[in-house]
Amino acid sequence: MLTGVLVAVDSAAFQFDKLYSYNVPEQFTDTVKEGSRVLVPFGNSKRMGIVLGSCEPDDSYKSLIDVERGEPVINSEMIDLIKYLKETTFCTYYDAVRAVLPKNIRLVPDGGFEKIVQESEAHLETVFETVDGFDEAALTKRQREVYEALIAPMTYSELNSITSVSRQTLSKMEESGAVRRSVRLKVSDAGYEPTVKEEALVLTDAQQEAYIKIKELTFSDSTPNTTLFYGVTSSGKTAVYFKLIEDMVETSRGVIMLVPEIALATQMIGRLKNRFGSRVGIIHSALSDTERTIQWKRISEGEYDVVIGTRSAVFAPLPDIGLIIIDEEQEETYNSDQAPRFRAVSVAMKRAYTHSAGLVLGSATPSVESYYKAVEGAYNLVRLEERFNDMPLPEVTVSDMREELIEGNTACIGKELYEKIEERLRSGRQCILLMNRRGYRTVSICRQCGKVIMCDSCSMPMVWHKDDGTHRCHYCSRVIKEVTKCPDCGGELRHTGIGTQRVEEELQLLFPEARILRIDVDSMSRKGSLQKALKDFEDGKYDIMIGTQMIAKGLDFPNVTLAGVLSVDSMLLMPSYRAYEKTFDMLTQVVGRSGRGSSAGEAVIQTIDPQNSIIKLAAGQDYKSFYDSEIILRKAHLYPPFCSVCSVVFVSQKENEARSSAHRFEHKLAEVFARNPKVPVRIMNPAPLRVVLVKGSFRWRIMIKSRGDRAFRDCLSACLTEYKQENPSDRTRIYVDINNESDI
Ligand SMILES: [Zn+2]
Numbered sequence: 001m002l003t004g005v006l007v008a009v010d011s012a013a014f015q016f017d018k019l020y021s022y023n024v025p026e027q028f029t030d031t032v033k034e035g036s037r038v039l040v041p042f043g044n045s046k047r048m049g050i051v052l053g054s055c056e057p058d059d060s061y062k063s064l065i066d067v068e069r070g071e072p073v074i075n076s077e078m079i080d081l082i083k084y085l086k087e088t089t090f091c092t093y094y095d096a097v098r099a100v101l102p103k104n105i106r107l108v109p110d111g112g113f114e115k116i117v118q119e120s121e122a123h124l125e126t127v128f129e130t131v132d133g134f135d136e137a138a139l140t141k142r143q144r145e146v147y148e149a150l151i152a153p154m155t156y157s158e159l160n161s162i163t164s165v166s167r168q169t170l171s172k173m174e175e176s177g178a179v180r181r182s183v184r185l186k187v188s189d190a191g192y193e194p195t196v197k198e199e200a201l202v203l204t205d206a207q208q209e210a211y212i213k214i215k216e217l218t219f220s221d222s223t224p225n226t227t228l229f230y231g232v233t234s235s236g237k238t239a240v241y242f243k244l245i246e247d248m249v250e251t252s253r254g255v256i257m258l259v260p261e262i263a264l265a266t267q268m269i270g271r272l273k274n275r276f277g278s279r280v281g282i283i284h285s286a287l288s289d290t291e292r293t294i295q296w297k298r299i300s301e302g303e304y305d306v307v308i309g310t311r312s313a314v315f316a317p318l319p320d321i322g323l324i325i326i327d328e329e330q331e332e333t334y335n336s337d338q339a340p341r342f343r344a345v346s347v348a349m350k351r352a353y354t355h356s357a358g359l360v361l362g363s364a365t366p367s368v369e370s371y372y373k374a375v376e377g378a379y380n381l382v383r384l385e386e387r388f389n390d391m392p393l394p395e396v397t398v399s400d401m402r403e404e405l406i407e408g409n410t411a412c413i414g415k416e417l418y419e420k421i422e423e424r425l426r427s428g429r430q431c432i433l434l435m436n437r438r439g440y441r442t443v444s445i446c447r448q449c450g451k452v453i454m455c456d457s458c459s460m461p462m463v464w465h466k467d468d469g470t471h472r473c474h475y476c477s478r479v480i481k482e483v484t485k486c487p488d489c490g491g492e493l494r495h496t497g498i499g500t501q502r503v504e505e506e507l508q509l510l511f512p513e514a515r516i517l518r519i520d521v522d523s524m525s526r527k528g529s530l531q532k533a534l535k536d537f538e539d540g541k542y543d544i545m546i547g548t549q550m551i552a553k554g555l556d557f558p559n560v561t562l563a564g565v566l567s568v569d570s571m572l573l574m575p576s577y578r579a580y581e582k583t584f585d586m587l588t589q590v591v592g593r594s595g596r597g598s599s600a601g602e603a604v605i606q607t608i609d610p611q612n613s614i615i616k617l618a619a620g621q622d623y624k625s626f627y628d629s630e631i632i633l634r635k636a637h638l639y640p641p642f643c644s645v646c647s648v649v650f651v652s653q654k655e656n657e658a659r660s661s662a663h664r665f666e667h668k669l670a671e672v673f674a675r676n677p678k679v680p681v682r683i684m685n686p687a688p689l690r691v692v693l694v695k696g697s698f699r700w701r702i703m704i705k706s707r708g709d710r711a712f713r714d715c716l717s718a719c720l721t722e723y724k725q726e727n728p729s730d731r732t733r734i735y736v737d738i739n740n741e742s743d744i
Pocket residue numbers: 446447448449450451486487488489490491
């Protein structure tokens with residue numbers, strides 16, 4: 001029974017964000033619990049809130065207005081996670097609530113789930129399940145096959161796709177009492193139905209060895225519960241994951257598996273469903289609010305054994321987690337770029353600890369930080385260095401594009417790549433080509449006055465999209481139509497730079513017969529289109545796939561024997577301490593897309609810097625040498641893992657305001673850290689972000705190197721609060737980004 005509660009209130013600004021105390025009116029003392037959603041008076045308004053703790057009642061407190069009925073939607077683990085996110089990522093309590101709870105559940109005060117989903121026919125489906133205790137001897141041979149396939153409730157079409165059962169057979173079984181039908185909430189994941197019933201998993205000797213080792217280390221009391229699973233591309237890490245998942249499901253504990261991209265989630269969901277039937281839940285950003293709510297509800301009620309998804313799936317409310325797998329753990333997509341700015345790996349670690357679960361971080365190119373932790377013994381390290389079926393590494397050609405330029409060839413497909421594509425087309429094989437910029441031409445310049453067509457709201461050139469004749473800003477999505485002349489002097493425009501659309505057009509000219517699939521945000525904007533495109537490519541309906549980063553990771557097409565990177569140079573020149581790591585990762589990944597079936601693969605990397613050591617190491621898939629050289633640089637220049645880097649970012653519509661706030665804040669930092677001499681920091685001078693203007697806002701930042709520990713966070717938190725109190729009229733928005741990838 002609670003008589004006073006501590007409430008996190010929706011829409012509080014950071015400096016006012018704390019737990020507010022309220023009295024509980026008598027009629028609610030039995031209903032309100034920690035985790036309950038409540039309606040509270042706040043200033044002159046009413047706000048949603050969540051009870052995160054209790055206190056003694058006091059006459060000076062206001063009283064709750066309303067309380068949700070029934071069990072609270074969030075349990076003690078989630079309450080703990082909310083507090084953890086607030087403390088480690090400098091968000092407000094409600095930012096954290098947003099990460100943990102789906103929108104619908106957050107908003108509805110009386111908690112009626114049925115109300116939320118509004119169980120219309122559209123959200124229901126009929127499923128069949130076996131009846132416990134039915135005497136199987138009474139079944140015919142055919143019926144027995146169906147009966148045995150029905151390992152979990154399935155719709156008719158799911159069951160039919162596995163067993164080809166007819167409706168008649170199924171109704172006979174229903175009449176005899178072997179199966180029964182029931183109605184459940186539908187998840188619209190069309191295309192994810194199990195397609196084939198997979199054979200039992202057979203691991204190669206090397207995979208088996210890795211699997212045993214991961215299991216022993218991750219679940220032993222004497223070793224860390226986090227294991228870095230380093231497996232070269234095409235070593236078959238997925239089979240090892242599946243074996244681990246299978247074991248966990250047998251012991252009735254839940255599994256969360258994270259993958260970096262929706263494209264990859266799409267491929268993986270199908271495979272998991274083939275193996276684990278309908279007890280696989282999905283969470284990713286392409287779900288609608290209702291779908292997300294249904295998934296969340298089902299997961300929290302223990303209806304799923306396995307949840308797969310992108311970053312936000314790390315919050316999946318499984319009641320008992322035994323294992324969390326993060327595939328390609330180094331991916332930036334695991335870092336949230338809006339509040340709460342969390343890292344999925346850190347959250348997974350926290351959750352694994354709470355549930356006494358194992359955490360497996362898989363990668364062909366681990367982040368330097370993770371590999372360092374493994375070397376230092378904070379993680380276990382398990383290696384899988386043999387490619388599946390002893391497939392040789394793809395043979396990599398580094399193509400010198402300078403020579404082509406000298407010869408006057410300005411095309412995006414160089415000679416060597418051209419010949420190799422032609423070979424594939426002749427032999428009925430497929431190619432994957434990576435071009436990391438979308439659009440047709442990336443810069444439009446006036447021939448007379450040299451003006452570049454820029455976005456009004458962002459300090460970036462607009463990208464020309466030839467198909468609809470628009471210029472588009474890739475930062476704020478602004479579209480302007482039919483700009484054919486210079487807006488200043490009326491001069492002719494010259495288009496330069498290359499995007500995916502231009503490459504697609506060039507390929508079509510070079511290879512008129514080829515069937516080309518372009519995959520980027522523009523071509524895949526319709527719901528389900530990416531899923532269909534990947535399936536069509538797999539089914540051999542295309543010869544060449546050209547795409548952005550979306551296609552670089554993890555995709556597995558056995559008939560692809562050539563991978564090409566059209567230009568690697570802009571990545572190497574990125575102004576970030578992670579530039580080499582990212583380039584190495586991307587090249588290794590793309591090269592690894594080739595030769596995954598029974599034929600050896602090849603890859604071509606086009607560059608104007610063919611002697612570059614990162615390119616050479618990636619071509620040889622030599623992670624160890626890359627790590628050895630990179631770790632020396634990181635140490636010499638003091639970058640992670642030897643320190644933690646965070647950014648304080650200042651956002652304002654007026655550049656001078658962003659700049660002066662940053663400078664004022666710098667003084668505050670100096671003052672607070674002077675008071676705390678035992679907290680070592682290096683504070684960089686305030687500077688504009690590389691792209692200073694985005695969506696009409698100017699961005700400045702201060703980078704801070706520190707130990708990234710509790711003491712540092714407490715100091716920084718004090719800076720933020722004191723700064724806001726001392727500068728109440730400063731309207732610059734300030735946020736902290738612990739991921740330090742805000743320079744986009
Ligand atoms: Zn001009």
